[in-house]
Amino acid sequence: MISVVVAIGNNGEIGNKGQLLWHLPADLKKFKQTTMGHHMIMGRKTFESIGKPLPGRTTIIVTRNKDYAVNGCLVTSSVEEAIEVAKQAGEQEVMIVGGGEIYKQSLPLAQRIYLTEVDFVGEADTFFPRVDTQNWDVIETEDHPSESGHPAWSFKVLQRKK
Numbered sequence: 001m002i003s004v005v006v007a008i009g010n011n012g013e014i015g016n017k018g019q020l021l022w023h024l025p026a027d028l029k030k031f032k033q034t035t036m037g038h039h040m041i042m043g044r045k046t047f048e049s050i051g052k053p054l055p056g057r058t059t060i061i062v063t064r065n066k067d068y069a070v071n072g073c074l075v076t077s078s079v080e081e082a083i084e085v086a087k088q089a090g091e092q093e094v095m096i097v098g099g100g101e102i103y104k105q106s107l108p109l110a111q112r113i114y115l116t117e118v119d120f121v122g123e124a125d126t127f128f129p130r131v132d133t134q135n136w137d138v139i140e141t142e143d144h145p146s147e148s149g150h151p152a153w154s155f156k157v158l159q160r161k162k
């Protein structure tokens with residue numbers, strides 16, 4: 001299965017100037033739980049914004065730079081190749097974790113979206129593609145109120161309709 005993991009603001013915003021738009025520790029925890037033990041596919045820019053491989057997961061970086069290499073990560077030259085590498089390693093659910101360019105190319109391939117919706121509006125330069133709700137069933141939903149100065153957020157699991 002190919003899954004996408006993403007956190008979006010009220011207008012689909014996901015990032016600005018190479019960084020995330022909010023600091024939401026509870027969602028970071030959710031991200032960790034969702035991705036733990038899996039292969040994660042990310043664009044080179046997202047990898048560099050994180051800065052290191054995340055423990056307990058296999059990071060596959062997508063780049064056009066043939067010389068790109070990072071200790072502890074796999075590097076591929078397309079999303080399709082990254083998916084194939086994960087599949088060959090026996091991965092049952094590969095997690096596509098951004099950013100904008102990679103989401104755009106992989107959303108059509110995904111069967112599931114782990115979607116965090118953050119009650120945030122603000123300056124952004126990177127957006128998640130529009131999700132056509134007609135094509136997806138919401139199979140799980142959790143609402144979290146605003147607390148300790150952090151915005152309210154909800155977590156949904158969307159499954160592509162057959």
Ligand SMILES: NC(=O)c1ccc[n+]([C@@H]2O[C@H](COP(=O)([O-])OP(=O)(O)OC[C@H]3O[C@@H](n4cnc5c(N)ncnc54)[C@H](OP(=O)(O)O)[C@@H]3O)[C@@H](O)[C@H]2O)c1
Binds near residue numbers: 044063103
């Ligand atoms: N809110 C969220 O859930 C979330 C999650 C992840 C990231 N983000 C945010 O998203 C932003 C980064 O997104 P982005 O769109 O700028 O960059 P990105 O998707 O992370 O990475 C883009 C890079 O991926 C490589 N790439 C893209 N398509 C490729 C292809 N078909 N073949 C080979 N390589 C390819 C290229 O690397 P080279 O230039 O090296 O060739 C390209 O520059 C940041 O602000 C980050 O914080 C948000």
